[in-house]
Amino acid sequence: MLRIEEHPILGSLKDARRVKLDYDGREIEGREGEPIAAALMAAGVRTFRYTKRFHQPRGIYCAIGRCTDCMMIVDGTPNVRTCVTPVKEGMKVETQLGYGK
Amino acid sequence: MLKEVELAIVGGGPAGLSAACEASAFGVDTWVFDEQSAPGGQLIKQIHKFFGSSAHMAGRRGIDIGDSLRKRAEAQGVHVCLNTVVFGYNDGNLAICDGRGVKEVKAERIIIATGASENVLRFPGWTLPGVMGAGAAQTMMNVHRVKPGRRVLMVGAGNVGLIVTYQMLQAGIDVVAVVEAKAEVGGYEVHAAKIRRAGVPVLTSHTIVKACGEESVESVVIARCGPDFKPIPGTERELKVDTVCLAVGLNPLTELTQLIGCRHEYDAALGGWIPSHDDRMETSVPGVYVAGDLTGIEEATVAMEEGRIAGISAAESLGKVSADKAAALRTEAIGRLTELRSCSFGRYGPGSGFKPTRAADKPGGEIDLSGGLGVIVECDQDIPCDPCEKACPTGAIKVGAPITNLPTVNQSLCTGCGSCVAACPGLAVFLVDTRKTEGDKADVTLPYEYLPVPEVGNEAAVVDRDGKTLGKGRIVRALASAKYDRTTLVTVRVDKAIALRVRGIARQ
Numbered sequence A: 001m002l003r004i005e006e007h008p009i010l011g012s013l014k015d016a017r018r019v020k021l022d023y024d025g026r027e028i029e030g031r032e033g034e035p036i037a038a039a040l041m042a043a044g045v046r047t048f049r050y051t052k053r054f055h056q057p058r059g060i061y062c063a064i065g066r067c068t069d070c071m072m073i074v075d076g077t078p079n080v081r082t083c084v085t086p087v088k089e090g091m092k093v094e095t096q097l098g099y100g101k
Numbered sequence B: 001m002l003k004e005v006e007l008a009i010v011g012g013g014p015a016g017l018s019a020a021c022e023a024s025a026f027g028v029d030t031w032v033f034d035e036q037s038a039p040g041g042q043l044i045k046q047i048h049k050f051f052g053s054s055a056h057m058a059g060r061r062g063i064d065i066g067d068s069l070r071k072r073a074e075a076q077g078v079h080v081c082l083n084t085v086v087f088g089y090n091d092g093n094l095a096i097c098d099g100r101g102v103k104e105v106k107a108e109r110i111i112i113a114t115g116a117s118e119n120v121l122r123f124p125g126w127t128l129p130g131v132m133g134a135g136a137a138q139t140m141m142n143v144h145r146v147k148p149g150r151r152v153l154m155v156g157a158g159n160v161g162l163i164v165t166y167q168m169l170q171a172g173i174d175v176v177a178v179v180e181a182k183a184e185v186g187g188y189e190v191h192a193a194k195i196r197r198a199g200v201p202v203l204t205s206h207t208i209v210k211a212c213g214e215e216s217v218e219s220v221v222i223a224r225c226g227p228d229f230k231p232i233p234g235t236e237r238e239l240k241v242d243t244v245c246l247a248v249g250l251n252p253l254t255e256l257t258q259l260i261g262c263r264h265e266y267d268a269a270l271g272g273w274i275p276s277h278d279d280r281m282e283t284s285v286p287g288v289y290v291a292g293d294l295t296g297i298e299e300a301t302v303a304m305e306e307g308r309i310a311g312i313s314a315a316e317s318l319g320k321v322s323a324d325k326a327a328a329l330r331t332e333a334i335g336r337l338t339e340l341r342s343c344s345f346g347r348y349g350p351g352s353g354f355k356p357t358r359a360a361d362k363p364g365g366e367i368d369l370s371g372g373l374g375v376i377v378e379c380d381q382d383i384p385c386d387p388c389e390k391a392c393p394t395g396a397i398k399v400g401a402p403i404t405n406l407p408t409v410n411q412s413l414c415t416g417c418g419s420c421v422a423a424c425p426g427l428a429v430f431l432v433d434t435r436k437t438e439g440d441k442a443d444v445t446l447p448y449e450y451l452p453v454p455e456v457g458n459e460a461a462v463v464d465r466d467g468k469t470l471g472k473g474r475i476v477r478a479l480a481s482a483k484y485d486r487t488t489l490v491t492v493r494v495d496k497a498i499a500l501r502v503r504g505i506a507r508q
């Protein structure tokens, strides 16, 4: 499991409401308040999009909203930076191909 | 929509928050804007104890320092606006964007404290998922509580690479190696020592050749490199990892100061282009001040002092504090800054790298145990730091002034209380006690910050400073106390013959 439940300095993971996401047709659980990217990483997802010209995979790179590597199609909107966009119940998250259009 | 304020501060890291605390203390109407969802800047990810003096909350963890700065600022009426990015500057007004839209802020004075961003390193495969900045990995594990990977190669042995490696081990992630192209470790030796004793090899004169994998990183190739940092053919080896973390320096985030039209200068040792400023932290544009990593990659301690100076100067120019008082406060802060900077190192930037002032290879062998007690202080570089001295109730440990002095121990004054072992942010102090042990045994007390905490009564393998197993010992005590702040003091009973060399307990 990639969730850090117990931590020597940060303590036990606090309870948070669980939200369900639809990731490319698969159900994934996230913790309320966390960014989409964290929920995906916790579920073992590493590739978030493919580039337009060379179809190269991209994943998390900066995790603070700067590099745009983590963009996905969220509820139909392409180019959403998933590392700074919080999860919402029932959100639909799709791997983005190229510009996502 | 136009909002009018006296002082706008961009960036809510240690520099921006310290500036806000000073200015608001003089009654300045102060607004802090930060694009992140929590204030503290880099500090929200720094779960380790910091160096410095008590004026910089030394010995406390970065997260808690950030928290107290925020609380103080808010208590003084500072408006901290989160999720708010400052993206433009027009006719003297800042353009900001929060969740609800775009606004203009007209501020009489502006302090820019935007910090720094991570450098990138290009190599074949660097765009593969699984290759990420060390800061990204830190955000994932320490803020969002998700492991960024299972097996990691860390690139860069500056303080960031060393500290993030240690934090990965704490999160239960395996770090297979740290590679550093330079011939020497760039970060503080005490940070390197924490991971070496945990068995992570720190490979200097080594570089990453490529990251391999189809969909994401499956392995990496590393190689020895020469002084030109080029891989030496024939020395390549493949390591199975799923993650590569890049910790190859930071560079000041000058976008806003550029937009505002401040004059900049280039300083490679400080991380690149920085806004020129005077000793009030005022830039070439009157009324615009700067502080923190933006003015050169240094440390949070420095960022706080610079923030204070900028806050005081802004308050002074707004007529909220007399010139005399402001000058006196500035002089004090500049004095502390000079002391911090007297370290032969003291930077997190690419220019880092410093010379030990005392032979690093000190096995602790010269310590005389005839009095029954020995304190081993493995702190051999002039770090600006003194919690060991502050923690010692008997005055056995001395740092003195300047704060970069190496600690010295008067073993005859030591009572064996262990406070220094818990207080040292470098986890560099160890206590050997033979007063209660019989025969050829000795008790070694060491700082421990992993899970699970070793259980009293259990047998444990003990390791030396390189992580090599020295033998077995029995855990006789595991002491956690609020005053030790999440560092557990573990005491292990071992053969006297190895006691002076024990630096850790093999992790389970």
Ligand SMILES: Cc1cc2nc3c(=O)[nH]c(=O)nc-3n(C[C@H](O)[C@H](O)[C@H](O)COP(=O)(O)OP(=O)(O)OC[C@H]3O[C@@H](n4cnc5c(N)ncnc54)[C@H](O)[C@@H]3O)c2cc1C
Pocket (backbone or CB within 6 Å): B010, B011, B012, B013, B014, B015, B016, B033, B034, B035, B036, B040, B041, B042, B043, B046, B048, B049, B050, B051, B084, B085, B086, B087, B113, B114, B115, B116, B135, B159, B160, B161, B163, B164, B253, B256, B291, B292, B293, B294, B297, B298, B299, B300, B301, B302, B303, B348
């Ligand atoms: C791994 C690591 C370990 C460290 N360990 C130590 C240590 O042990 N001791 C120590 O003293 N120092 C340490 N440091 C260094 C310390 O964290 C930095 O020197 C310090 O945080 C710099 O403070 P700052 O306020 O200048 O910038 P930051 O802390 O980077 O804060 C800048 C803030 O500005 C915000 N911002 C930037 N641009 C904008 C914009 N346009 N609009 C709105 N907001 C914006 C950012 O989101 C950020 O919150 C460490 C750094 C790292 C990376």
Ligand code: SF4
Pocket (backbone or CB within 6 Å): B375, B391, B392, B393, B394, B395, B396, B397, B413, B414, B415, B416, B417, B418, B419, B420, B421, B431
């Ligand atoms: S063990 Fe206690 S008395 Fe001895 S040096 Fe450390 S703090 Fe001082």
Ligand code: SF4
Pocket (backbone or CB within 6 Å): B051, B190, B377, B378, B379, B383, B385, B386, B387, B388, B389, B399, B407, B423, B424, B425, B426, B427, B428, B429
């Ligand atoms: S031994 Fe003292 S000076 Fe050295 S790192 Fe530890 S607390 Fe700081």
Ligand code: FES
Pocket (backbone or CB within 6 Å): A059, A060, A061, A062, A063, A064, A065, A066, A067, A068, A069, A070, A071, A081, A082, A083, A084
């Ligand atoms: S990972 Fe860089 S913007 Fe999301």
